[in-house]
Amino acid sequence: MIAGLVAQRHCKKNAVTASIDRVNFLKPVMVGNALILNARLNYVSRSSMEIEIRVEAENLFTGTRTLTNTAYVTSVALDDTGKPTDVPPLLIVTEDDKKRFAEGEQRMLQRKRERKQN
Numbered sequence: 001m002i003a004g005l006v007a008q009r010h011c012k013k014n015a016v017t018a019s020i021d022r023v024n025f026l027k028p029v030m031v032g033n034a035l036i037l038n039a040r041l042n043y044v045s046r047s048s049m050e051i052e053i054r055v056e057a058e059n060l061f062t063g064t065r066t067l068t069n070t071a072y073v074t075s076v077a078l079d080d081t082g083k084p085t086d087v088p089p090l091l092i093v094t095e096d097d098k099k100r101f102a103e104g105e106q107r108m109l110q111r112k113r114e115r116k117q118n
C-alpha cells in the first residue's frame with residue numbers, strides 16, 4: 001500500500017504493483033512494537049517506478065528503533081484505459097539520489113532480463 005501511495009503521488013495517475021522483490025526479514029517484530037514504514041522512489045523508467053521500502057520496529061518503552069524489513073516494489077502507471085503510460089522524470093538533487101537512481105536502473109534491467117528468461 002505504501003509503495004502504491006508513493007508511486008501515485010509521483011505519477012498522479014493510477015498505478016499497479018508489477019512486482020515485489022528482495023523482501024528481507026532482518027529482525028523479528030515484537031508484540032507491542034510500533035511499525036514505522038518509510039518508502040521512497042529510487043528510479044523511474046518509461047511507465048515503471050522502483051520504490052524502496054524500509055520497515056522499522058519501535059519499542060515504545062525504550063524508543064529504540066530496529067530495521068526489520070526492506071523490499072523493492074515496482075509500480076506501473078496506467079492511463080484511463082488501463083494501459084501502461086509515461087511517468088514524469090524523477091528529480092535528482094543529491095549524490096545519494098544519483099547513486100540510488102543508478103542502482104535502481106541496474107535492478108530494473110536485471111528484472112527485465114529475468115522476465116525474458118521465464
Ligand SMILES: CC(C)(COP(=O)(O)OP(=O)(O)OC[C@H]1O[C@@H](n2cnc3c(N)ncnc32)[C@H](O)[C@@H]1OP(=O)(O)O)[C@@H](O)C(=O)NCCC(=O)NCCS
Pocket residue numbers: 015016017018019044045046047048049074076084111112115
Ligand atoms: C504490470 C502490468 C500493467 C504490465 O503490463 P504489460 O502489458 O506487461 O506492459 P509492458 O510490457 O508494456 O510493461 C510496462 C512496464 O511495466 C514493466 N513491467 C512489466 N512487468 C513487470 C514485472 N513483473 N516487474 C517489474 N516491471 C514490470 C515493464 O518493464 C515496463 O516498464 P517501462 O515502461 O518503464 O519500460 C500488467 O502486467 C498488469 O496489469 N499486471 C497486474 C497488476 C496487478 O494486478 N497488481 C496487483 C494489484 S495492484
